[in-house]
Amino acid sequence: LRLGTLAPKNSLYHRALLEMGETWKAAQGDGSKLIVFTDGAQGGESDTVKRMRIGQLNGGLLSVVGLREIDPSVSALQTIPLMFRSWEEVDYVREQLRPAMEKRFFDKGYVVLSWGDAGWVRFFSQRPAAAPDDFKSMKMFTWAGEPEQMEVMKALGYQPVSLETADILPALQTGLIEVVPATPYYALAAQFNGPAPHMLELNWAPIVGALVVTRKAWEGMSPAGQTALREAARAAGEKMRAQARTEVDEAVAAMVKRGLKVTRPSAEQMAAWQALAESVYPQIRGRLVPAETFDEVTRLLAEFRARNK
Amino acid sequence: MPLPAETTPIYDAPSERAGPWWKLHRVEDTVLSLVLATMVLLPVLEIALRSTLSVGVANAAALVQHGVLLVGMLGAAVAAREGRLLSIAGLGRWLPERFHWVHRAAAGGLAMAVTGVLAHAAWNFVAVEREGGNLLAYGVPVWWVEAVMPAGFALIALRLWIRSGERVADRALSLAVAAGLLGVATLSATATPVVALLALAVLLGAPVFVVLGGIALLLFAGDDLPLAAIPLNHYQLTVNPSLPAIPLFTLAGYFLAEGGAPARLIRVFRALFGRFRGGAALVTVLLTAFFTSFTGASGVTILALGGLLMPLLQGVRYPERSGIGLITSGCSLGVLIPPALPLILYAIIARQPIETMLLAAVVPAAVMTTMLVLLGIWRQPRDTAPTPFDPAEALAAIKAAKWELAIPLVTFGGLASGLVTPTETAALTALYAFIVEVLIYRDLSITRDLPRVMAECGLLVGGIILILGMALGFTNYLIDAQIADQVSEWVQTSIASLWVFLLALNGLLLLVGAFMDIYSAIIVVTPLIVPIGLAFGVHPVHLGVIFLANMELGFLTPPVGMNLFFASYRFGTPIGEVARAVLPALAVLAVGVLLITYIPAFSMWLPNVLLR
Ligand code: NA
Ligand code: NA
Numbered sequence: 042l043r044l045g046t047l048a049p050k051n052s053l054y055h056r057a058l059l060e061m062g063e064t065w066k067a068a069q070g071d072g073s074k075l076i077v078f079t080d081g082a083q084g085g086e087s088d089t090v091k092r093m094r095i096g097q098l099n100g101g102l103l104s105v106v107g108l109r110e111i112d113p114s115v116s117a118l119q120t121i122p123l124m125f126r127s128w129e130e131v132d133y134v135r136e137q138l139r140p141a142m143e144k145r146f147f148d149k150g151y152v153v154l155s156w157g158d159a160g161w162v163r164f165f166s167q168r169p170a171a172a173p174d175d176f177k178s179m180k181m182f183t184w185a186g187e188p189e190q191m192e193v194m195k196a197l198g199y200q201p202v203s204l205e206t207a208d209i210l211p212a213l214q215t216g217l218i219e220v221v222p223a224t225p226y227y228a229l230a231a232q233f234n235g236p237a238p239h240m241l242e243l244n245w246a247p248i249v250g251a252l253v254v255t256r257k258a259w260e261g262m263s264p265a266g267q268t269a270l271r272e273a274a275r276a277a278g279e280k281m282r283a284q285a286r287t288e289v290d291e292a293v294a295a296m297v298k299r300g301l302k303v304t305r306p307s308a309e310q311m312a313a314w315q316a317l318a319e320s321v322y323p324q325i326r327g328r329l330v331p332a333e334t335f336d337e338v339t340r341l342l343a344e345f346r347a348r349n350k
Numbered sequence: 351m352p353l354p355a356e357t358t359p360i361y362d363a364p365s366e367r368a369g370p371w372w373k374l375h376r377v378e379d380t381v382l383s384l385v386l387a388t389m390v391l392l393p394v395l396e397i398a399l400r401s402t403l404s405v406g407v408a409n410a411a412a413l414v415q416h417g418v419l420l421v422g423m424l425g426a427a428v429a430a431r432e433g434r435l436l437s438i439a440g441l442g443r444w445l446p447e448r449f450h451w452v453h454r455a456a457a458g459g460l461a462m463a464v465t466g467v468l469a470h471a472a473w474n475f476v477a478v479e480r481e482g483g484n485l486l487a488y489g490v491p492v493w494w495v496e497a498v499m500p501a502g503f504a505l506i507a508l509r510l511w512i513r514s515g516e517r518v519a520d521r522a523l524s525l526a527v528a529a530g531l532l533g534v535a536t537l538s539a540t541a542t543p544v545v546a547l548l549a550l551a552v553l554l555g556a557p558v559f560v561v562l563g564g565i566a567l568l569l570f571a572g573d574d575l576p577l578a579a580i581p582l583n584h585y586q587l588t589v590n591p592s593l594p595a596i597p598l599f600t601l602a603g604y605f606l607a608e609g610g611a612p613a614r615l616i617r618v619f620r621a622l623f624g625r626f627r628g629g630a631a632l633v634t635v636l637l638t639a640f641f642t643s644f645t646g647a648s649g650v651t652i653l654a655l656g657g658l659l660m661p662l663l664q665g666v667r668y669p670e671r672s673g674i675g676l677i678t679s680g681c682s683l684g685v686l687i688p689p690a691l692p693l694i695l696y697a698i699i700a701r702q703p704i705e706t707m708l709l710a711a712v713v714p715a716a717v718m719t720t721m722l723v724l725l726g727i728w729r730q731p732r733d734t735a736p737t738p739f740d741p742a743e744a745l746a747a748i749k750a751a752k753w754e755l756a757i758p759l760v761t762f763g764g765l766a767s768g769l770v771t772p773t774e775t776a777a778l779t780a781l782y783a784f785i786v787e788v789l790i791y792r793d794l795s796i797t798r799d800l801p802r803v804m805a806e807c808g809l810l811v812g813g814i815i816l817i818l819g820m821a822l823g824f825t826n827y828l829i830d831a832q833i834a835d836q837v838s839e840w841v842q843t844s845i846a847s848l849w850v851f852l853l854a855l856n857g858l859l860l861l862v863g864a865f866m867d868i869y870s871a872i873i874v875v876t877p878l879i880v881p882i883g884l885a886f887g888v889h890p891v892h893l894g895v896i897f898l899a900n901m902e903l904g905f906l907t908p909p910v911g912m913n914l915f916f917a918s919y920r921f922g923t924p925i926g927e928v929a930r931a932v933l934p935a936l937a938v939l940a941v942g943v944l945l946i947t948y949i950p951a952f953s954m955w956l957p958n959v960l961l962r
Pocket of ligand 1: 864866903904905911912
């Protein structure tokens, strides 16, 4: 079994995958082997999907950026800004959508083994900013691999600059970009807090991922191997999700020690953000996220919020 | 990356009005030029729209990146048509004339077989991608563009076959050789016979990409991995967001080299430095270094400047052999001078920010240049009377060349301003060079010269990109088979000291430089040494500078020394003679490499100061 991921070597994600591999190997028996290619050694998310398609890799731990190349419906979990307010909401919607999404993945030749998270995207900026309008004069990073994100940013009235992730730090230093949306964990690892020492405490969007294997690899396993892999993957997914919930706070605390200033939006500013985000929903619905999935998410969230009032 | 055995001058039009197909060939050249032109104009349009209307071209970056794929395949096909795919000049040179048809048919047949398999693998890749169904922009599926790969490889295979001999019998022989290789590869249980045949193909003068691609195919097949991985790697490389900078800067260099820039710049440098003893040497080193940094191909610099600088040196009674040595070695200095193509390529492969890499190279490049300038001055005969400094001439020369002297302002102004990305900077530089040479100086005619220069640039870039893509296939195998990890672990357990590691690194890179061309070396060796360097505490950026400084030596060392081949061709001197002429330069540059290696501050100081 050959898996690809962007997660770094020896990270929690890598260790969880290796641990899962040990359990699976014991059940699958002789000759079974698990290789995890970390740090994007086999390319980015989109490349990993391409390598699964041609059969060079059998699976991968991917975020929505890669997963939506297999089926765009997963975009609903990550690409709609300010749709979700808490992990509970993400979990609820995901659980409801899961059977249908996993069925679509299966029909397209992939088996979803487990779901994981990697934290909330927040804004890191050079100057303090709290209201949506504060950001309009600043140039904002968007990832070159995700042109749709650029369209969303443009629709929001921002000045997106499309770059590769490796260019973020020097671009912040030279002023080519002034704002980076990133998860605190990633911002800490990539040291964005140096040139962009202001963080807006606004959970813009969650980073959601999944561990998938190709159906071909799955069907080549023994029934015992399949069961063991599914169980071990579920345990690994739970571990990753638990981590994602704590690492946001831990990473922010670590950066505050190094001089990060946290800005909390006022209720009024929060409302302005919400209104701004909702103003682009019509453009996201049907283009970035399939219309029916979008409506489904909206309906499920309304249901969840009504019940938890 | 030397010239093919039967060389055509690099400045000849890619296609003469000859042969039954010349009109079709012209169409091909025009398409190639138009794709290049689009790659220049799209980023410029994007900058304009972004800064005025806050909008942009939908997916402009992705469109330009796929332009690299198109230019790469089209350019390589044109290179194959002209018999200009880069190859290691082989045994053929020593064969008697009457046996040439044999080695041509054998090399052609082996090359054709490998390229045919590549076309088939690319076809499989595109078929899978088509099912995936991803869109590029404006509703165009990505696979439409990817389809250029199987088509391109098939066309190259066809052209390799056509060029494999003059007579029907020769071409039948090459076809038989190709069928034989495929047969052996299918039937043989071990890879040994195929490896032997590929080695033979290299010796016979098959193109470099065939050798790299053939080895990659063999390795993937040996591990039961899909061959489609090789075209996938080629695709992955060409659509890298930073790669468009390479063809764009090269195009800028071609406009300059083909326009009147060399003569105007020589005049400026002569007027400024002519009064010093060794002024001519100084002019030679600075100009060759500057030009290579733009064209990215030191061979082009030798061809463009060699004929202008040699008379200058001989005018001050500079010994001929030292002159050849100085020009030949000066052309390799550009490798470290921003915005040199190898610097950008290393940054891409090592995943380092391009800006950091470019800044880090500035001081080391100055060190290497100073070493060579000192050698040049020392070699200058003492009894020559210096030309007196003429302020009026200096002013007139500067005035005449002012637009070209401003080019670094465009390039570095763009990068430092924070208004544009590296790719956009490259596009602006190319557009600026076009405006200067075509519209201001009118050294290049739009109708007569422009198509020729652009097609020529596309041909060169296509040949290089093809090699890069195949080399990445080979590298991907090293990663896939986890050989990179094993090498890294082995080095870390067997070498304890940083100093020993650096010395061993220099030794290894010297060997790599002797046998590999710089582009394959960057792609294959970088992923192996970066993690090891990190384990020893060597910053990837510093490591890159060490690497490229060593590659400068590689240009000058046999058996595969690109500058030696080009200089031998340009000055009509045997390769052995040129190799002896560059020995003193090789010695002083080696000292420079050691300085750069053991004093990290040379590399890290500038980026640390400027990028805080
Ligand atoms: Na060499
Ligand atoms: Na070399």
